[in-house]
Amino acid sequence: MAVVGQVLRAEWVKIRSVRSTVWTLGTAVVVTVVLGVVICTLTRKDFDGMPEERRLAFDPTNMSFAGMGLGQLAMIVFGVLVVSNEYGTGMIRTSLAAVPQRGVFLFCKMLVATSLVFAVGLATSFAAFFAGQAALGGHRAHLGDPGVLRAVVGGALYMTMIALFSMAVATMLRSPMLSLGILMPFFFLISNILGNVSATRRIGRYLPDQAGSKIMQVVAPVNDETPYGPWGGFGIMAVWTVAALLVGYLLLDKRDA
Amino acid sequence: MIELMGLTKHYGDKVAVDGLTFTVRPGIVTGFLGPNGAGKSTTMRMVLGLDNPTAGAVRIYGRHYRQLKDPLRYVGALLDAKAMHGGRSAANHLLCLARSNGIPRTRVDEVLHLVGLTSVARKRSKGFSLGMGQRLGIAAALLGDPRILMFDEPVNGLDPEGIHWIRHLMKNLAAQGRTVFVSSHLMSEMALTAEHLVVIGQGRLLADTSMAEFIRQNSRSYVRLRSPDRERLLDVLHRAGVRAVAGRGGVLEVDGVPAERLGELAAAQQVVLHELSPQQASLEEAFMQLTAGAVEYHAHNGGRPGPGRGMPPRPVVPERALSGGAPPGGWGAGWQRKRS
Ligand SMILES: Nc1ncnc2c1ncn2[C@@H]1O[C@H](COP(=O)(O)OP(=O)(O)OP(=O)(O)O)[C@@H](O)[C@H]1O
Ligand SMILES: [Mg+2]
Numbered sequence: 001m002a003v004v005g006q007v008l009r010a011e012w013v014k015i016r017s018v019r020s021t022v023w024t025l026g027t028a029v030v031v032t033v034v035l036g037v038v039i040c041t042l043t044r045k046d047f048d049g050m051p052e053e054r055r056l057a058f059d060p061t062n063m064s065f066a067g068m069g070l071g072q073l074a075m076i077v078f079g080v081l082v083v084s085n086e087y088g089t090g091m092i093r094t095s096l097a098a099v100p101q102r103g104v105f106l107f108c109k110m111l112v113a114t115s116l117v118f119a120v121g122l123a124t125s126f127a128a129f130f131a132g133q134a135a136l137g138g139h140r141a142h143l144g145d146p147g148v149l150r151a152v153v154g155g156a157l158y159m160t161m162i163a164l165f166s167m168a169v170a171t172m173l174r175s176p177m178l179s180l181g182i183l184m185p186f187f188f189l190i191s192n193i194l195g196n197v198s199a200t201r202r203i204g205r206y207l208p209d210q211a212g213s214k215i216m217q218v219v220a221p222v223n224d225e226t227p228y229g230p231w232g233g234f235g236i237m238a239v240w241t242v243a244a245l246l247v248g249y250l251l252l253d254k255r256d257a
Numbered sequence: 258m259i260e261l262m263g264l265t266k267h268y269g270d271k272v273a274v275d276g277l278t279f280t281v282r283p284g285i286v287t288g289f290l291g292p293n294g295a296g297k298s299t300t301m302r303m304v305l306g307l308d309n310p311t312a313g314a315v316r317i318y319g320r321h322y323r324q325l326k327d328p329l330r331y332v333g334a335l336l337d338a339k340a341m342h343g344g345r346s347a348a349n350h351l352l353c354l355a356r357s358n359g360i361p362r363t364r365v366d367e368v369l370h371l372v373g374l375t376s377v378a379r380k381r382s383k384g385f386s387l388g389m390g391q392r393l394g395i396a397a398a399l400l401g402d403p404r405i406l407m408f409d410e411p412v413n414g415l416d417p418e419g420i421h422w423i424r425h426l427m428k429n430l431a432a433q434g435r436t437v438f439v440s441s442h443l444m445s446e447m448a449l450t451a452e453h454l455v456v457i458g459q460g461r462l463l464a465d466t467s468m469a470e471f472i473r474q475n476s477r478s479y480v481r482l483r484s485p486d487r488e489r490l491l492d493v494l495h496r497a498g499v500r501a502v503a504g505r506g507g508v509l510e511v512d513g514v515p516a517e518r519l520g521e522l523a524a525a526q527q528v529v530l531h532e533l534s535p536q537q538a539s540l541e542e543a544f545m546q547l548t549a550g551a552v553e554y555h556a557h558n559g560g561r562p563g564p565g566r567g568m569p570p571r572p573v574v575p576e577r578a579l580s581g582g583a584p585p586g587g588w589g590a591g592w593q594r595k596r597s
Contacts, residue, residue, distance in 0.1 A: 003326065010357035017349035018342060090340040094397065097305045097334060098357045100323040256308040 007099050007108040015112055018085065024078035025117070028071045028159070029124045035067030036128040040135035047139055059219035060141040061151045064132020068155065068216070069188075071124070072162045072209070075117065076183050079166025082113045084176035096257045106249055110167055117163040118156060125155030147218040150230065154215030157234060161212055162187070165241045171248030212237030258283055258436055259304060259405060263313035266299050266460075273299045275460035276313065281438045283404070286431045288451030288468070289440040292548050296460040297440040298336065301409050305334055317405065327358040333398030334407040338390040338414070343383030347374055347393050350382060351400060360401055368396040387414030395423070405436040412446060424450050444544035448472070458548040475543035480516045482509040483532035484523070493526045494519075508532070 015021055040063055047055070086092040099105040129152045133140040141148050170179040187209050194204030204210055205226055214226065214233030228236065259281040266274040274296040281287045291297050302308040304315050306322035317325065317332060325331050341350050351365040369375050372392040377385070382393060391414055398406055408427070412420045427450055431437045441447050447454065447468070454471050456464040464471070484490040487507060494501050494511070499519070501509040511519060516535050523530050 006327075006359045007357050010353045010355075013349060013353040013356055014342075014345070017346065017353070018344045020344070085342055085344075089342045090337055091342045092340075093302070093305075093307055093336060094340045094354065095357075096307055097332075097336075098329050098354050100306045100325070100328055254309075256302070 003099075003101070004104060004108060007104055008112055010098070011108045011112040014109075015082065015116060020081045020085065021078070021116075024074050024081060025120045028074035028078065029120060029127070031074060032065070032067040032071030032124050032159075033128045033131055035070055036064045036132045037067075037135045039066040040064055040132040044136050044139060053222050057219055057222045058139065059217060059221075060133060060136050060139055061129065061145075061148050061218045062216055063136065064129050065125075065151075065155050065216045066132075067128065068158070068213070072159065073184060073188060075121075075159050075163045076166045076187060077180065078117065079113070079163035080170040080176055080179045080183065082109065083167050083170035084174060084179060087174040088176055093257050102253050103249060106171065106252055110164065110245070113167060114160055114164050118160045121156035121159035122153070124159065125152050128155065141218065145218070147230075151216045151218050154230060154234065158212050158215060158237075161234070161237050161241055162209065165208055165237075165244055168241060168244035168248045172244070172251055206236060208237045208240040211240075258318055259407075259438060260316040260319075261300070261304075261313070262316070264300065264303060264310055264315060265312040266296070266303060266308060267311045272460055274303070274310075277457065277460070277462055278313075279455055279462060279465045281405075281436055281455075282453070283436040284431060284434050285452040286427050286437045286439060286450050287453040287455060288447035289438060289455050289457070290442070290444065290447060290544065290548075291440075291457040291463075292442065294459075295457045295548075297457065298409055299460075300457075301334065301336060301407055301438075301440065304407065305332065305336070327360075327401070329354060329358040329360065329401035329403065331401070331403050332405045332407065333401055333403040334409075335391070335394040335398045335411055336407075336409045338387065338394045341382055341390075341393065341397075344381055346379050346381055347385075347396075348378040350393065351397060354397055354400055358401055364400060364402075368399045371399060372396040388416060388419050391415055391419070395426070403435070406430055406438070408437075408439040410440055410442070412441070412443075420446075444540045448540050456544070456547060463547055471543075472540065475540055477512065478535065478537050480511045480514065480519055481532060481534050481536050482511065482519060482523075482530060483507065484509075484528055484530050486528055489526070490523065490528050490530075493522060493528055497522050510536075 040060075043063055047058075050058075086095055096102065096105065099108075129143070133142075143149055143152065166179070166183055169183055170176070173179045173182070191204065191207045191209050194200040194207065195210045196204075211228065211233040214228065215230040217230065220226075226233070261277050261279055264274055264277040265272075277296075277300060289297055289300075299308060303310050304317070304322065306315075315322065322328060322332070345353075347369065348365055351368065352362065354360075355362060355365055366375070366378075369378050372395050374389065374392055374396065377389065382390065385393065391411065395408070395411065398408070406427075408423075411423050411427075415423060427437050427439060431452070439447075439451070452468050454464060454466055454468055455462070481504065482490065482501070487509070490509065491501060494509075499511055499514050499522070501511050504510045516533055520530070520533050523533075
């Protein structure tokens with residue numbers, strides 16, 4: 001449909017013409033790569049002192065993504081701002097007057113932002129991998145090793161899905177403060193707590209980030225009893241995201257702008 | 258052409274727009290008047306499909322807004338000068354709107370030039386003054402060269418030169434055969450620009466009339482008379498076949514008879530007059546009177562009871578004709594009928 005092409009171009013103009021795009025995505029790249037390198041460097045120094053079982057389960061690929069936990073917060077900010085920039089400013093009324101088919105509007109906005117995040121995510125993921133492996137020295141993994149390429153591309157997919165989930169939540173909630181106030185503590189604290197306390201781990205591992213991050217693992221941790229594989233986990237994350245998008249779309253379509 | 262058919266909007270218990278039915282026609286400027294909270298902005302949002310009507314419908318050249326392909330080419334609207342992202346430059350703001358409706362990029366520079374913002378095209382709109390923001394909003398409305406233009410209080414925040422400019426812009430757009438629908442609180446402003454008037458109060462239609470007709474009916478001139486011997490004066494006037502109407506505070510008002518003649522009549526019968534003065538009721542007073550019952554947010558002067566500044570100093574509609582019968586010329590009859 002011709003209209004979709006026009007709206008995609010419009011959304012691209014929007015996204016490239018605000019500063020928040022550059023600084024949020026830039027922060028995500030820098031934090032993820034730098035923190036990954038720092039942790040890989042420290043790990044190499046500690047490696048010989050580690051207990052046997054941890055050395056056996058050592059996952060150099062996943063180690064280079066250690067910065068992702070913090071870097072994803074910048075991705076969340078990006079996702080939230082892409083949507084709530086419209087609401088915070090009243091731009092949404094101008095936008096919906098120009099594109100009254102709200103489904104088309106939402107789809108195009110998400111597609112443009114998601115494509116951009118995926119491109120940035122791929123660059124980040126490969127940069128984090130190569131820099132991290134270099135820092136690990138002799139304990140490094142190679143891109144050709146089984147499962148490694150999947151984990152590296154998976155890093156980009158994970159970042160993309162986190163951003164998309166954030167966009168969906170912001171579409172539901174509209175307010176940037178409310179969206180960030182829920183997403184940030186959720187992904188940074190609550191999900192971690194639920195996933196690390198044994199009593200709640202069974203539930204915790206079905207949360208979007210916990211399930212999705214499985215795709216970045218090459219070697220399973222000790223005593224791993226996760227009932228899904230890397231793609232299964234990513235699928236769980238995708239289901240969460242699709243559900244959030246659906247609710248966001250239904251709300252956008254029904255309510256007054 | 259915009260057609261509203263029984264358009265109604267409830268926000269919870271609040272009825273913002275109540276069964277509006279009228280048509281905005283091409284080729285003229287139609288003024289949309291009403292006091293604060295009357296429902297003007299809500300009506301305009303519904304025209305653009307932004308708010309969903311509780312009942313009724315809006316048709317633009319027979320179609321619902323959401324059915325329009327490239328709607329900016331049909332309808333250009335300025336609803337709120339702040340409806341843009343402050344971090345985006347003026348040119349980029351217009352470019353994203355142009356892209357979404359397949360409007361060529363060159364048109365962006367054209368409209369920027371038209372509203373006089375070429376020199377700040379690359380500046381972020383956050384730093385714009387109220388008037389510059391308003392101009393950018395107007396540029397966005399003109400972008401698609403639409404047949405219908407809708408402006409919500411466009412003179413807000415404009416300096417006298419800006420007001421003059423927009424007045425001419427609206428008239429020119431209408432002269433080109435476009436439909437121009439513009440809201441305002443100011444009757445005097447509309448008297449200068451609009452050819453047709455739609456007045457609402459508390460969401461309901463109060464008047465739908467041509468400006469000329471409204472002026473003819475409402476710019477009433479009359480003579481005010483005050484006498485210590487009011488009964489005798491009435492008697493004298495009555496015998497001379499002059500119809501007097503009681504105004505506030507014991508004054509009498511007479512339509513259609515020159516002050517000279519009234520003075521001579523009183524002198525002939527030796528009635529003492531304390532006042533004999535020709536009066537002209539302003540359109541603003543007529544508008545306030547029309548909407549007085551529908552003003553939601555009255556201002557109050559220092560807690561003094563009674564009507565505040567939102568009310569005319571004196572009722573334009575005479576309190577009651579003493580001599581019976583309809584007043585000559587049927588003043589106000591037109592719109593009064595529409596109120597019920
Ligand atoms: N989103 C909303 N939620 C609840 N009430 C609303 C909403 N929008 C408008 N209203 C109410 O509807 C009524 C009409 O508001 P509207 O803004 O349309 O009036 P208006 O004629 O544009 O007034 P003004 O001249 O002050 O701009 C007001 O009482 C307002 O409080
Ligand atoms: Mg308004």
